[in-house]
Amino acid sequence: MIPKLLEAKIRTIYPESFDKFNTIVKLKKSFRVNTLKISKKELIERLNFFEIEKIPWCDHGFFVSNENITNTIEYFLGYYYIQDSASMIPPIVLDPKENELVLDMTASPGSKTTQMAALMNNKGLIVANDINMKRLTALRFNLQKCGVANAIVTNLDGRWIHNMQVSFDKILLDAPCSSSGTCISNPNVFSSWNQGKVNQLSRLQKQLLESAYKCLNEGGVIVYSTCSIDPEENEEVIDFAVKNLNLKTEKIKLNHIKTRDSLTVFEKREYDSSVKNAVRINPFDNMTEGFFICKLRKY
Ligand SMILES: C[S@@+](CC[C@H](N)C(=O)[O-])C[C@H]1O[C@@H](n2cnc3c(N)ncnc32)[C@H](O)[C@@H]1O
Numbered sequence: 001m002i003p004k005l006l007e008a009k010i011r012t013i014y015p016e017s018f019d020k021f022n023t024i025v026k027l028k029k030s031f032r033v034n035t036l037k038i039s040k041k042e043l044i045e046r047l048n049f050f051e052i053e054k055i056p057w058c059d060h061g062f063f064v065s066n067e068n069i070t071n072t073i074e075y076f077l078g079y080y081y082i083q084d085s086a087s088m089i090p091p092i093v094l095d096p097k098e099n100e101l102v103l104d105m106t107a108s109p110g111s112k113t114t115q116m117a118a119l120m121n122n123k124g125l126i127v128a129n130d131i132n133m134k135r136l137t138a139l140r141f142n143l144q145k146c147g148v149a150n151a152i153v154t155n156l157d158g159r160w161i162h163n164m165q166v167s168f169d170k171i172l173l174d175a176p177c178s179s180s181g182t183c184i185s186n187p188n189v190f191s192s193w194n195q196g197k198v199n200q201l202s203r204l205q206k207q208l209l210e211s212a213y214k215c216l217n218e219g220g221v222i223v224y225s226t227c228s229i230d231p232e233e234n235e236e237v238i239d240f241a242v243k244n245l246n247l248k249t250e251k252i253k254l255n256h257i258k259t260r261d262s263l264t265v266f267e268k269r270e271y272d273s274s275v276k277n278a279v280r281i282n283p284f285d286n287m288t289e290g291f292f293i294c295k296l297r298k299y
Contacts, residue, residue, distance in 0.1 A: 005195050006180065006230075013229060013263065017284045027185045027287060029069055030085040033060040035118045036147045038079045046074055056256030058088040060118070078145040083111045086257075086281050086288035090174055090225040091115040093252055093295055098123035100169040104151075105158045105212055108135035110142035112174055117148040126151040127166070129158060159207045162214035170221050171212045175205045177226035177233050181290025184283035202232040206240045213245045213298065222247070222296045227289050229280075231266040234292040238262075238278055239271040247296040249277035258285040262292065 002010070002021060010021050033040045040060055044052065050069070055061035063085065074080060096102045096116045104113045107128035116126055128143070128151045130136050136155055143151055156164070158173075178198050183189045205226070212222050224241075226233050241247045252259075259279040264271050278294035 002183075002190055003193055006190070006193055009230065012266070013231070014282050014284075017282060020284045021183060024187050025184050025287065027084070027289075028063040028065065029067070029082065030055060030061060030063050031069060031080040031082050032058065032088055032115060033062070033080055034078055034114065034146050035060060036122055037077065038074075043074065043079050046079075047072070055085045055088070057254060058085065058092065061085055061088050078147060081111065081114055081142070081146060083115070084289045086286070086291045087111055087227070088115065089254065089257075089281075089291065090172060090223050090293055091119060093254075093293055094170050094172050094221065094223040096120050096124070096126075096170050100124045101166075102126045103161070103168040103171040103212070103215065104128045105161065105171060105173045105208060106130060106176060107139055108132060109138035112172060113139065113151060114142055114146040114148055116172070117143075117146070117150055120150060122148065122150045124150055127154055127168070128152070129154040129156055129161060131155070131157050159204075159211050162211045164215070167215050167217045168220060169217055171216055171223075173208055173212050173222060173224045175208060175224065175226050175233070175237075177201055177205070177228040178230055179227050180229045181227040181281075181283060181292075184287075184289065198228075198230045198232050202236055205233055205237045209237060209241050210245060213241070213247055216298045218298055220298050222298075224294045224296065226292050228292065229290050231263055231269075234280075235263050235266065235271045235275050235278065236269070238275045238294050238296070241296060242272045242274055246299050248299055249274045250295045250297055251277050252279050252293060252295050254279065257281070260285070262294075
């Protein structure tokens with residue numbers, strides 16, 4: 001059952017899709033080729049017993065119809081990484097380069113860190129941070145399994161990470177969130193969702209974004225993302241950033257995926273017009289998890 005307050009939000013944001021939010025969908029499984037270990041061509045040849053289909057918006061991503069995709073030698077060798085197809089987008093938007101110093105502020109279990117390491121050809125440096133020691137075990141395991149050699153792992157509260165006094169060219173803040181956008185395939189999200197938690201997360205997200213801003217080089221880029229559909233965790237955080245920090249939003253160009261403009265008004269709140277540059281991914285437009293993604297540059 002969708003909580004009443006969340007229902008009201010969905011009816012405002014995605015009125016035409018509301019009925020679909022009431023039904024659980026089995027999303028197609030998807031994976032990303034780990035180009036640190038194998039080429040796309042070679043992996044696809046080796047996985048010829050899978051029914052696979054290219055993910056149109058991610059060069060190294062594939063949908064797969066088979067259920068048991070963890071049951072292969074190639075999976076154990078780290079040749080591919082199982083990841084939701086929308087979750088592959090924030091690193092593509094950040095576009096980290098081989099010579100850059102990159103912070104993955106909330107990195108565990110490492111889906112996006114491993115993707116960024118591959119985009120950087122294991123060059124440059126990624127600081128992969130997470131506050132949660134238990135989740136760091138998964139992060140370290142995934143980095144090792146994928147052959148990532150350009151990352152160091154830290155266990156800090158992202159709100160104070162600027163005290164390290166290191167400044168970065170690019171920062172990914174894939175923020176802790178209510179995960180309400182994952183409700184398409186995970187009904188349990190509804191039972192743990194409540195407005196108090198959303199408000200608390202919104203405060204944390206603003207603090208994390210402010211800390212990211214403080215350790216970003218001038219001209220540097222932050223990509224802020226959540227898998228939440230709640231405006232308090234999305235547009236409201238970006239509104240805070242553009243009004244209080246020297247950050248400007250930039251347009252995001254994504255091909256072959258349906259995105260929607262983010263909101264400039266929600267209930268009685270009006271957000272800065274530049275928040276419109278952020279994109280929303282409605283889970284039912286592309287049958288993915290729901291996402292919110294914003295690109296910000298320090299000036
Ligand atoms: C959405 S998950 C990140 C998923 C990850 N980026 C990936 O793609 O695999 C959010 C992460 O934020 C971490 N986190 C929560 N509060 C934090 C804080 N104050 N500082 C650093 N990490 C935090 C959580 O432990 C969790 O692992």
